[in-house]
Amino acid sequence: MDKRQAETAEKQMVEGAAEAKFVTRGVHVFYGEKEAIKGVDLTIYNNEVTALIGPSGCGKSTYLRCLNRMNDTVESARVTGSILLDGTDIYDKKVDVVQLRARVGMVFQKPNPFPKSIYENVAYGPKIHGLASKKADVDAIVETSLKKAGLWNEVSDRLDTQGTALSGGQQQRLCIARAIAVSPEVILMDEPCSALDPIATARVEELIDELRENYAIVIVTHSMQQAARVSQKTAFFHLGDIVEHGQTEQIFTNPREERTRDYITGRFG
Amino acid sequence: MTDASTAKAYFQSEAAAKLVRKRYAAERRFRFYGMAMIAVAMFFLAVLFYTIISGGIMGFQTTSIKVPVPLTAESLGVEQGATPEQLRDIGGFKLTKIARNALYTQLGIADAEKPLKSQADKLLSNGIDTQLREILQNDPAIVGSTVDVWLLAHGAVDPFVKGQIDRNLPEDQRLLNNQQLAWVDRLEKDGRLELQFNSGLFTNGASADPELAGVAVALIGSLFIMILVVAAALPIGVGAAVYLEEFAPRNRFTDLVEVNINNLAAVPSIVFGILGLAIFINFMHLPRSAPIVGGLVLSLMTLPTVIIATRAALGAVPPSIKEAALGVGASKMQAVFHHILPLAMPGILTGLIIGLARALGETAPLIMIGMVAAVFEVPSSPFDPATALPVQIYMWAGMPERGFVALTSAAIIILLVFLLTMNATAVVLRKRFERRW
The missing domain is CATH 1.20.5 (Single alpha-helices involved in coiled-coils or other helix-helix interfaces)
Structure with a gap:
């Protein structure tokens, strides 16, 4: 994609509406000598779901993990370029990574509740960030978070059972509740439905659509149908670069690039 | 086709x-x-x-002889109504004489028969004075009356009563001569000589007489040592493992540290004893023969085991848990101490059990730091001289008297019971930490 094209795509996205939440320019990620991401420019907007699609190993998860600096935990990883969250570079030395992760929550591929009670799972984040100290306040946060995650009705009478005792789909919604309990602004989801059955997947997708009202959501997915169903914007990654990005509808109905067309029609990847 | x-x-x-x-x-x-x-x-x-x-089982029993002992104020050399303090100060010679005289009367030995008397003396333990003194101190009011006392028999009598020595041996090869054996048989027939529970085994310290020897010093010494090992090796070992596994940068230096920790686990324990002697005693001037030094030396020996087990346990916690914690904004330290460490606890405790079991059975390094001495007083703090159970077993195994054979086995049983109790505690703790996910 040449520069002119990128600009038009960008313009088109801006016209789409909302204010930009994340603006990333020229993001490179290196694992040792290997360049995993080769200069990604992407803007993520408030109140929208942005889907990152592409074949395995194309760098979409790596890019996602740059947005809350989860890559910091990988010793050999090095990130260059600018990633601005509300205009502030999150890789700036002055930015506290703990606070950043409270603002940018994350839901992982495999449901990973803590092996503690449902209540503890949700209350943990607010407690360590000091969002609530009194029992009643924590209770309220737990309740609203579980309600937002659509899990309250199923678990309200057994908050002290182990989070790991829930079904896979419930566990993933518990993880979403845990992420929103610290009132983040952005939620990153790394293939959140890949370990779930179709019914649980539908339930989580519904939830993503509801959450869009209050958060900017970035979702990595292998399922083109899922991207088409839940997202407003889509970015297609290939070999560490963005091949094409824009309105989801346009990407799936009228892709500009040959490679995008091949991928979404299932000819490679 | x-x-x-x-x-x-x-x-x-x-x-x-x-x-x-x-x-x-x-x-x-x-x-x-x-x-x-x-x-x-x-x-x-x-x-x-x-x-x-x-x-x-024989070590838990000891032979006693029941004799009516006249505790007259005159023979004791005190006044009627003496205080426990005064009774405490009665000379051992006097008490021994009273007990022996009581036995002569019981056996019907006339006062003039000196050789018979000296033979009868050999039936009674050297500890009878202490026994009588305790009886007097516990109840000062008995001064002036005659009481039936179960006096400890001499260590030479015990094996005959237990049937451990063949009484048909030629007389000059036996510790008891025919006359003494006849007395023993007579007393036994009268119901005045029998095997009783050897409570001294649990309350006495070192002694050259098997009927007076006990494991109290060694038991308390081992207890102090184990407490010290848990208190020192667990926090230091877990801390070191957490740092190395989760925080330390991976470079050549940390690799070297890791290799050395693994090698330390295989270092012969006596080397740790020499280290303890050089550092804790010669350099830091901690008391010799004391559980504090033994505990520190065995902590050093246990550390590599705890570190290796802890690192393995930390590594076995699924990384998804750490990601989950970091994902909601926990700091690295919070992620480790709130989530990873509790999940690794069963593995850590397993490592601790292995380390403690090894430390409990260790003899060589304790000998190096002088815990092999004969200690009579039960230690009241880790700074007092003491021995440890395995050292006590080692010392008893080398004693010539027949009675120590049973005592050695009895001490081994006590050591095993100690070990099982300790392990059971750790297993119960581990069960409480075990969670499924």
Whole structure:
């Protein structure tokens, strides 16, 4: 994609509406000598779901993990370029990574509740960030978070059972509740439905659509149908670069690039 | 013919059937080896337990002789109504004489028969003065009356009563001569000589007389040492492992540290004893023979085990848990201490059990730091001289008197019970930490 094209795509996205939440320019990620991401420019907007699609190993998860600096935990990883969250570079030395992760929550591929009670799972984040100290306040946060995650009705009478005792789909919604309990602004989801059955997947997708009202959501997915169903914007990654990005509808109905067309029609990847 | 039909024909052939039979036979053979090995192991375990228990059970009993002892104020050299303090100060010689006289009367030995009297003296333990003194102190009011006292028999009498020495040996090869044996038989027939529970085993310290020797000093010494090992090795070991596993940068230096920790786990324990002697005693001037030094030395020895087990346990916690914690904005330290460490706790405790069990059974380094001394006083703090159970067993095993054979086995039983109690505690703790996910 040449520069002119990128600009038009960008313009088109801006016209789409909302204010930009994340603006990333020229993001490179290196694992040792290997360049995993080769200069990604992407803007993520408030109140929208942005889907990152592409074949395995194309760098979409790596890019996602740059947005809350989860890559910091990988010793050999090095990130260059600018990633601005509300205009502030999150890789700036002055930015506290703990606070950043409270603002940018994350839901992982495999449901990973803590092996503690449902209540503890949700209350943990607010407690360590000091969002609530009194029992009643924590209770309220737990309740609203579980309600937002659509899990309250199923678990309200057994908050002290182990989070790991829930079904896979419930566990993933518990993880979403845990992420929103610290009132983040952005939620990153790394293939959140890949370990779930179709019914649980539908339930989580519904939830993503509801959450869009209050958060900017970035979702990595292998399922083109899922991207088409839940997202407003889509970015297609290939070999560490963005091949094409824009309105989801346009990407799936009228892709500009040959490679995008091949991928979404299932000819490679 | 297609490949599929060739394969089908092959699977129906005799050759294939033979292969299947061979496979089953191999599996049966392996099962048999397994069961045979378990049976052999069980047999030897049974032999071991039989030897220790049958030998040790005697150590829990000791021979006593019941004699009416006249505790007159005159013979004691005190006034009627003496205080416990005054009774405490009565000379041991006086008390021994009172007890011996009581025995002479019991055996009907006339006052003039000196050789017979000295032979009768050998039936009673050297500790009878202490025994009488305790009785007097516990109840000062008995001064002036005659009381039946179970006096400890001499260590030479004990093996005959227990049937451990053949009484048909020639007289000059026995510790008891014919006259003494006759007395023993007579007392036994009168119900004045019997095997009683050896409470001294748990309350006495070192002694050259088997009937007076006990494991109290060693038991308390071992207890102090174990407490010190848990208090020192667990926090330091877990801290070191957490740092190395989760925080330390991976470079050549940390690799070197890691290799050295693994090597330390294989260093002969006596080397730790020399280290303890050089550092804790010669350099830091901590008291010799004290559990504080023993505990520190064995902590050093246990550390590598705890560190290695902790690192393995930390590594076995699924990384998704750490990601989950970091994902909601926990700091690295919070992620480790709130989530990873509790999940690693069962593995850490397993490592601790292995380390403690090894430390409890260790003799060589304790000998290096002087815990092999004969200590009579039960230690009241880790800074007092003491020994440890395995050292006590080692010392008793080298004693010439017949009575120490049973005592050695008894001490081994006590050591095993100590070990099992300790392990059971750790297992219960581990169960409480075990969670599924």
